[in-house]
Structures are given as structure tokens and as C-alpha cells.
Amino acid sequence: MTNPCIICVAITGSVPTQADNPAVPVTISEQIESTHAAFEAGASIAHCHVRDDAGKPTSDPERFARLKEGIEAHCPGMIVQLSTGGRSGAGEERGGMLSLRPDMASLSVGSNNFPTRVYENPPALVDWLASEMITHDVKPEIEAFDLSHIVHATRMQADGRLKGPLYVQFVMGVKNAMPADERIFDFYIETLNRLAPDAQWCAAGIGPAQLTVNEWSISRGGHTRA
Amino acid sequence: MTNPCIICVAITGSVPTQADNPAVPVTISEQIESTHAAFEAGASIAHCHVRDDAGKPTSDPERFARLKEGIEAHCPGMIVQLSTGGRSGAGEERGGMLSLRPDMASLSVGSNNFPTRVYENPPALVDWLASEMITHDVKPEIEAFDLSHIVHATRMQADGRLKGPLYVQFVMGVKNAMPADERIFDFYIETLNRLAPDAQWCAAGIGPAQLTVNEWSISRGGHTRA
Ligand SMILES: [Zn+2]
Ligand SMILES: [Zn+2]
Ligand SMILES: [Zn+2]
Ligand SMILES: [Zn+2]
Numbered sequence: 001m002t003n004p005c006i007i008c009v010a011i012t013g014s015v016p017t018q019a020d021n022p023a024v025p026v027t028i029s030e031q032i033e034s035t036h037a038a039f040e041a042g043a044s045i046a047h048c049h050v051r052d053d054a055g056k057p058t059s060d061p062e063r064f065a066r067l068k069e070g071i072e073a074h075c076p077g078m079i080v081q082l083s084t085g086g087r088s089g090a091g092e093e094r095g096g097m098l099s100l101r102p103d104m105a106s107l108s109v110g111s112n113n114f115p116t117r118v119y120e121n122p123p124a125l126v127d128w129l130a131s132e133m134i135t136h137d138v139k140p141e142i143e144a145f146d147l148s149h150i151v152h153a154t155r156m157q158a159d160g161r162l163k164g165p166l167y168v169q170f171v172m173g174v175k176n177a178m179p180a181d182e183r184i185f186d187f188y189i190e191t192l193n194r195l196a197p198d199a200q201w202c203a204a205g206i207g208p209a210q211l212t213v214n215e216w217s218i219s220r221g222g223h224t225r226a
Numbered sequence: 227m228t229n230p231c232i233i234c235v236a237i238t239g240s241v242p243t244q245a246d247n248p249a250v251p252v253t254i255s256e257q258i259e260s261t262h263a264a265f266e267a268g269a270s271i272a273h274c275h276v277r278d279d280a281g282k283p284t285s286d287p288e289r290f291a292r293l294k295e296g297i298e299a300h301c302p303g304m305i306v307q308l309s310t311g312g313r314s315g316a317g318e319e320r321g322g323m324l325s326l327r328p329d330m331a332s333l334s335v336g337s338n339n340f341p342t343r344v345y346e347n348p349p350a351l352v353d354w355l356a357s358e359m360i361t362h363d364v365k366p367e368i369e370a371f372d373l374s375h376i377v378h379a380t381r382m383q384a385d386g387r388l389k390g391p392l393y394v395q396f397v398m399g400v401k402n403a404m405p406a407d408e409r410i411f412d413f414y415i416e417t418l419n420r421l422a423p424d425a426q427w428c429a430a431g432i433g434p435a436q437l438t439v440n441e442w443s444i445s446r447g448g449h450t451r452a
Contacts, residue, residue, distance in 0.1 A: 110402070110403075111338055111344045111346075112336060112337055112338065112374065113336050113337050113348070113349055113352075113378075116348075116349060116350070117348055117349070118337045118344065118347070118348050119337070120344045120346070121344070122339070122342075122343055122344050123341070123343070123402050126339075145374070146338075146374045147372060147373035147374070147404070147410065148371070151404065151405060151407065151410070152339075152402065155405075176336070176349050176378065177374055178373070178374040178377065179377060179381075181377065183417070184373065184377070184417070191409070191410070194409070
């Protein structure tokens with residue numbers, strides 16, 4: 001792939017709280033400011049989670065709306081990607097913000113283990129989130145925590161449950177899911193190219209794997225998440 | 227690998243009921259008879275599920291005990307493998323038969339999607355089942371529904387949660403999990419050999435994938451499940 005490098009910034013992941021790290025932005029205005037700083041530094045996609053007043057992950061569409069508006073005002077042209085990840089809600093709650101019509105939203109298409117629990121993405125919910133993204137013209141970023149998630153996304157594209165070229169993020173380094181493994185990283189790319197030749201991909205290494213995965217990603221012409 | 231071919235027979239999978247197919251054996255004595263027939267035909271491992279009186283999958287240790295005794299009496303030398311799969315119970319119930327000390331038991335080490343639901347194998351349950359298998363000297367057959375399951379099993383072996391050479395079954399063809407894909411099949415073998423050079427593997431294709439996966443397996447020197 002010869003795309004210009006897209007730098008994707010994850011503003012406030014779903015795990016850390018300010019108790020863990022006081023520098024992690026939590027209020028909407030703090031999030032907007034730190035996204036703005038990343039934008040000026042060259043980031044072009046903002047991957048967004050929101051928190052409730054107690055600092056806990058939530059899917060509250062009203063908070064997502066304020067964050068989205070703020071980023072659009074401060075960072076013209078930045079791609080806003082809202083998370084439909086499972087830490088912030090259960091069932092269809094997870095897609096309640098899709099009617100805001102963000103540029104992109106994350107979409108997990110399979111289930112896997114996380115450090116202490118099962119990350120549950122039941123087939124009916126996956127299909128519902130995908131159909132909501134079509135309805136509201138939201139481009140999904142497929143979150144691939146395992147190889148079958150990549151394969152499954154290509155099938156969903158083939159049968160029309162996902163539209164347009166796939167955009168897949170390889171996630172490595174989450175405990176009990178796929179670790180950072182270079183040979184597997186290359187096989188992810190090979191499999192995606194084989195089954196969906198028009199797809200694009202990016203990669204995220206979690207925790208200590210972050211820099212390593214970024215290096216692999218840059219050297220293979222993918223996008224990175226910082 | 228140059229092992230003699232092991233044929234593994236799955237007597238009564240966890241899904242079909244007699245309503246679907248009257249030829250599927252369900253009572254313990256029917257199961258013993260059909261295992262015996264497979265044994266005479268050359269099968270060397272019996273992968274066993276049991277049913278309750280209504281024909282529903284169960285983990286009832288008393289039923290597993292009767293099945294195990296019957297197979298041992300009718301099929302001397304046959305390896306008895308009891309299922310700890312998630313269709314037959316919830317939580318630690320799934321391992322209640324391990325104290326019977328069967329030769330082998332199935333062990334899922336990760337979670338994934340099944341046709342209509344999440345196949346849940348939370349990390350704490352996986353570790354508990356593995357420790358019970360060590361306690362009762364039961365050899366696990368790792369059920370790999372995705373690539374990270376293979377990788378995770380090699381980590382569990384490396385840190386002592388699994389003892390001795392791994393025995394891994396690649397499962398392909400379950401809807402919403404990994405489909406039958408020959409390039410991925412070969413990558414499964416490559417990854418297992420790379421991360422656990424002393425491991426053995428077998429493969430099961432589910433539904434229409436069964437014969438295809440058996441052929442791949444035989445041509446690569448693995449074991450098959452019929
Ligand atoms: Zn990205
Ligand atoms: Zn996220
Ligand atoms: Zn087998
Ligand atoms: Zn089974």
C-alpha cells in the first residue's frame with residue numbers, strides 16, 4: 001500500500017481513569033484540548049471514548065455529541081471516530097451514538113478474551129451495529145483482536161453487511177487476546193490482502209507493545225495509532 | 227510429523243438431538259455401542275459428550291462415569307476424551323467430570339463467536355480447568371477456534387499452566403468462528419510448530435467442511451476427527 005501515513009490518536013482509552021494517571025483527559029473539554037494538540041502534531045483520526053461524571057466509560061450519545069462538535073470546531077478536517085466498544089455499555093446501547101453520523105466508528109465483529117473477562121460481541125449485535133453504520137453512513141473501523149475477525153469482516157463485506165473498502169485495525173498486546181507477534185502481524189496483512197484486496201489497515205499495540213507494533217506498521221505501509 | 231494416524235471419533239456432538247437425526251446415539255448404552263463400532267473400524271480416541279434424559283447436553287459426572295466405564299470395557303486401549311465444552315454446563319460445572327481421571331479432556335483456552343451466541347471461556351475458568359487437568363492427570367486436547375487460541379496454549383505451556391507436549395485440535399467451519407481455509411490451516415500448523423515444537427495437532431471440520439479438513443489434515447500428517 002502506498003497511502004500517506006494516517007496517524008490515529010486514541011483520546012482516553014476505555015481503561016485508564018484519572019486515579020491511575022492524572023494526565024489522562026476525562027472531561028469533554030479536556031478531551032477536546034488534548035485532541036487539538038494531537039491534531040496540531042499531525043494526527044488525522046481521533047478515536048474517541050467518553051466518560052460519565054464518575055469517570056466511568058459510558059456510551060451516552062449526548063456526551064459523544066459534545067465531544068464530536070468540539071473536535072469538529074477545533075480540528076477542521078480531522079476524522080472523528082466514535083467507539084462502540086463493549087466497555088462502555090451493553091447491547092444496543094453501544095450503538096446509540098451512531099445516529100450522530102460521525103465519520104467513523106469502531107466495530108468489533110467477533111468475541112475474544114480480555115485480561116479478566118470475555119469481550120462479548122454476539123453475532124446479532126455485530127450485525128445490528130453494522131446495519132446502523134450503513135443507515136447513518138458511518139465508516140466502520142473493524143477492530144481485529146484475532147485472525148477470524150479479519151476473515152469474518154471480509155465475509156460481511158462480501159454479503160453486503162459492510163459497504164465499501166474495509167478499514168481494519170489489528171489490535172495486538174491485550175492480555176489473553178493476540179499478543180504482538182511479527183510473523184502473525186504479517187499474516188494478518190497477507191490474509192486481509194488475499195480476501196479483500198481493496199482493504200486498508202492500521203494497527204495498535206496495547207501497553208508495552210505499542211512502539212513495536214507502530215514500527216511494524218510503518219515499515220509495512222500501514223497506519224498507526226499513537 | 228511422522229506419527230501414525232490417530233483417528234478420533236466424536237460420539238454425539240453437543241448440538242444434534244434425536245429430533246434432528248434419529249441415528250444420533252443419545253443413551254449411554256447407544257453411545258457405547260456406536261463407539262465400539264468406530265473402535266472396531268479403527269478409531270483410537272473417543273471424544274465424548276453426554277445427554278440428560280430429555281436429550282439435552284449436560285456435564286453430569288455420573289453419566290460421564292457410566293460412559294467412560296462402558297467404553298473402557300468394550301474398547302480396550304481406546305483413549306477416552308471427555309468434553310468440558312460450554313454447551314453442556316456453565317462455569318466450573320464444566321469440569322465436574324475431571325475427577326474421573328479420563329485419559330483426555332477437551333479444553334478451550336479462549337472465547338469466540340458461535341452461530342448464534344458467544345462461546346464464553348473466561349480466563350479464570352480456563353485456568354481453573356487447566357489446573358484441574360493437572361491435578362487429575364488428564365491430558366488436555368486444546369480446542370482452537372481461532373489463531374490466538376493456539377498462541378495462548380503455547381503461553382500456558384511455557385508458564386506451567388499446561389504440562390507436557392501440547393495436543394491441539396484446529397476447529398474450522400463453525401459459523402461466525404474460523405471457516406475452513408487452507409492457507410490459514412497451514413499457518414496454524416506453522417505457528418504451532420514455531421511456538422511449541424514438540425506439539426501434536428489434529429483437526430476437525432464442522433458440517434460441510436468435514437471432508438475437506440480431513441483431507442488437509444491427512445496430507446499434512448495430522449490426526450483426524452471423523
Ligand atoms: Zn486507526
Ligand atoms: Zn477504543
Ligand atoms: Zn482429535
Ligand atoms: Zn466436543
